[in-house]
Amino acid sequence: MSIRHAPIILLRNCKSLNPFSLYKITHNIITHNTHIHLPFAIAPIHQSNEPTLVVTLRMLNRLCKSGETKAALLMLKDLEKNDTFKANVTHYNIIINTLCKERRVNEAVEVYGEMMAKGVVPDVWTYNVLIKGLCGLRLLDEGRGLFGEMVEKGVAPNVVTFNILVHSFCKDGKVGEARDWFDLMWEFGCVADVVSYNILVNGYCKVKRVDEALSLFVMMSEKKVVPDIVTYTTLINGLCQVGRVEDALTRFGEIRGCGLVPDVIAYSTLIDFLFKNGKFDEAVALVKTMEEGNVVPNIDLYNILIDGMCKAGKVDVGEDIFRKLPASGLKPGFYTYNILINGYCKNKMITEALSLLKEMCVKRISPTIVTYNTLINGLCHVGRLKDALLLFDDIHKRDLVPTVVTFSTLIDSLFKHEKFDEALGLLRTMEGVGLVPNIVLWNILIDGMCKSGKVDVGHEIFRGLSSRGLRPNIRTYNVMMNGLFKNGKLTDANQLLQEMMIAGCMPDAYTFNIIIQGFLRWNETTMAVQFLRRMLDAGFSADIHTSINLVNLLATKELDSDSKEVLKTFFQHTIDTTVT
Structure with missing residues (x-):
C-alpha cells in the first residue's frame, strides 16, 4: 500500500465512527504529519496535496450529509487557518449548499463573504446554490441582486442559473418576469433545455394562461427541443383546469406519436378531470386503456x-x-x-x-379532523344530531382541534332542529377557543334567526358584517331577503335588493324565486308578475314552489292582460324547457 494514499484508506475504514470523531481525525490529517492513533490502524500521514484534498472533501461531505453542519463549519475553519493546505471553492460550496438546504441562507451568505475575503473565487455552482436559497425564501430581489453581482465578477451564468430564476418567479406568480428571465438566457449564450420550457409552461398553466403555454410548446419544436412526458402532462393538466377537455385529449393522443409512453401521472390528470366533469364513461375507458398499456x-x-x-x-x-x-x-x-x-x-x-x-x-390509522367533519356532516344530513354531537366530543379525546367547518355544521343542524339556545351556546364555545366565524357561519346564523322568528336579530347581524371585515355574498343576501319576506317586511326586502345590486352582487335564480314567492305570499300580485318578467329576461327558471304558486295565481286571481301575457310566456318557457 502506498503511504501516499493512507488518508483514503483511513476514510474507508471510518464508516463506523460518528461525525465528530471523523472531524477530529480530519483535523489531525490537516494539521499534523505525525502518526494518527485509531482503534483499527496506525498509519503515517506524509504531506501530500492530492490525497489530503480528497479526504477533506469527502469528510466534509460526510459531515454535512450526517446533519453535523456545526462540525463541518469547524473543519472549514481549520482549513482556513492551515498554512500548508488551503480550502478551495469546492470546500466552501459543500458548506454553502448544506446551509441553503437547511434554509440557513443568511449563514450561507456569510460563508460566501468569508471565502471572498480569503481570496477564494466563487464559481457558477456557488452562485446557483445561493440564488436558489434566497429565492426559496421568496427573497427574489436579493436573488436578482446576486445574479447581477455574479455577472459583474465575470462568472458566466449557465442554464441552471436561469432555470432557478424562472422557477422562482413562476412559483411567486410573477410569470411575466419569469418569461423575461427565460428570454434573457439567450443573451448570455445559454440555450434553454426541456427543463427550462417545462418550468415556464407550468408557470403559465398555474395562472391559467394556457394559450401562452401552448405557444411555448410550439416554440420548443422551432428550437429543436424535444418535449418529454412532463411537458405533455403539464399541458394536459393546464388544459383541464380551464375546461378544454378536447384539447387535453388531443395532447394526450400525441404522446405515443412522439415516441413517449404516457405515465401514471398523465393518466391520473386526465381521469381526474373526466370524473370531475361528469364524463364517467370516458374516464372508465381511459382506465381500461391504461391497464392495457401495462401502466401500474x-x-x-x-x-x-x-x-x-x-x-x-x-x-x-x-x-x-x-x-x-x-x-x-x-x-x-x-x-x-x-x-x-x-x-x-x-x-x-x-x-x-x-x-x-x-x-x-x-389499524392504527389516525383519523384527521376532515374525517370527523365528514362524519358529523353525514350524521346531521340524516337527522342523527345526537350522534353527531357525541362524535364532536370524541374529537377532543383524540387530541384533534375542531375547525370553523365543524362548528358551522353542528350549529346549522341545531338551528334546523329548533335548538336555538344550544346553537348559540356552541357559537360562544367556538369564539371562546379563538375561532373566528366566516361568512358561511354568519349566513347560517342569519338564516337560523329569521326562521326562528327573530328577523330583527338576523337583520342586526347582517348590518354588522362590515364591521367584522366581512362582505355579504349572494347567499347572505338571499337568506336575509327570504327572512324579510316571510316576516312581511316587504319594503325592507325591496330596499335590500337595491343595496345588493349597488354592491355589485347581481340576483341569481334563488333571488328571483324568493322575491316572487315573497310578493305572492302577501298578495302583491303586480310586483310578483313584474319580477317574473325580469326573471325570464335574465334567463332564469322558476323552481317547483314558484311554479305551483303561479298556477294557483292563474286559477284564482283576476289578472290584467299584461300579467296574463307574462304568465303565458312563463308557462310556454316551462313546457319548452321540460320537452328539451
Whole structure:
C-alpha cells in the first residue's frame, strides 16, 4: 500500500465512527504529519496535496450529509487557518449548499463573504446554490441582486442559473418576469433545455394562461427541443383546469406519436378531470386503456378512482377498489379512508362510514379532523344530531382541534332542529377557543334567526358584517331577503335588493324565486308578475314552489292582460324547457 494514499484508506475504514470523531481525525490529517492513533490502524500521514484534498472533501461531505453542519463549519475553519493546505471553492460550496438546504441562507451568505475575503473565487455552482436559497425564501430581489453581482465578477451564468430564476418567479406568480428571465438566457449564450420550457409552461398553466403555454410548446419544436412526458402532462393538466377537455385529449393522443409512453401521472390528470366533469364513461375507458398499456396505478390514481366512483353513485365499485388495494401492494392511509367515508356519507350510508372509522382505529390509522367533519356532516344530513354531537366530543379525546367547518355544521343542524339556545351556546364555545366565524357561519346564523322568528336579530347581524371585515355574498343576501319576506317586511326586502345590486352582487335564480314567492305570499300580485318578467329576461327558471304558486295565481286571481301575457310566456318557457 502506498503511504501516499493512507488518508483514503483511513476514510474507508471510518464508516463506523460518528461525525465528530471523523472531524477530529480530519483535523489531525490537516494539521499534523505525525502518526494518527485509531482503534483499527496506525498509519503515517506524509504531506501530500492530492490525497489530503480528497479526504477533506469527502469528510466534509460526510459531515454535512450526517446533519453535523456545526462540525463541518469547524473543519472549514481549520482549513482556513492551515498554512500548508488551503480550502478551495469546492470546500466552501459543500458548506454553502448544506446551509441553503437547511434554509440557513443568511449563514450561507456569510460563508460566501468569508471565502471572498480569503481570496477564494466563487464559481457558477456557488452562485446557483445561493440564488436558489434566497429565492426559496421568496427573497427574489436579493436573488436578482446576486445574479447581477455574479455577472459583474465575470462568472458566466449557465442554464441552471436561469432555470432557478424562472422557477422562482413562476412559483411567486410573477410569470411575466419569469418569461423575461427565460428570454434573457439567450443573451448570455445559454440555450434553454426541456427543463427550462417545462418550468415556464407550468408557470403559465398555474395562472391559467394556457394559450401562452401552448405557444411555448410550439416554440420548443422551432428550437429543436424535444418535449418529454412532463411537458405533455403539464399541458394536459393546464388544459383541464380551464375546461378544454378536447384539447387535453388531443395532447394526450400525441404522446405515443412522439415516441413517449404516457405515465401514471398523465393518466391520473386526465381521469381526474373526466370524473370531475361528469364524463364517467370516458374516464372508465381511459382506465381500461391504461391497464392495457401495462401502466401500474399508484395510490394517487386509486384515490381518484375511488372518489370518482363514489361521486358517480357507484359506491360499491369504489369500495371494491379500496378493498383490493393490499393485493396491489398498496396500503390505504387516512386520505384514502376519508375519500370512501365521504362517499358513504354522500350516499347516506352512515353505518358503513362509521364502520370505516372503527377500522381506521383498529389499524392504527389516525383519523384527521376532515374525517370527523365528514362524519358529523353525514350524521346531521340524516337527522342523527345526537350522534353527531357525541362524535364532536370524541374529537377532543383524540387530541384533534375542531375547525370553523365543524362548528358551522353542528350549529346549522341545531338551528334546523329548533335548538336555538344550544346553537348559540356552541357559537360562544367556538369564539371562546379563538375561532373566528366566516361568512358561511354568519349566513347560517342569519338564516337560523329569521326562521326562528327573530328577523330583527338576523337583520342586526347582517348590518354588522362590515364591521367584522366581512362582505355579504349572494347567499347572505338571499337568506336575509327570504327572512324579510316571510316576516312581511316587504319594503325592507325591496330596499335590500337595491343595496345588493349597488354592491355589485347581481340576483341569481334563488333571488328571483324568493322575491316572487315573497310578493305572492302577501298578495302583491303586480310586483310578483313584474319580477317574473325580469326573471325570464335574465334567463332564469322558476323552481317547483314558484311554479305551483303561479298556477294557483292563474286559477284564482283576476289578472290584467299584461300579467296574463307574462304568465303565458312563463308557462310556454316551462313546457319548452321540460320537452328539451
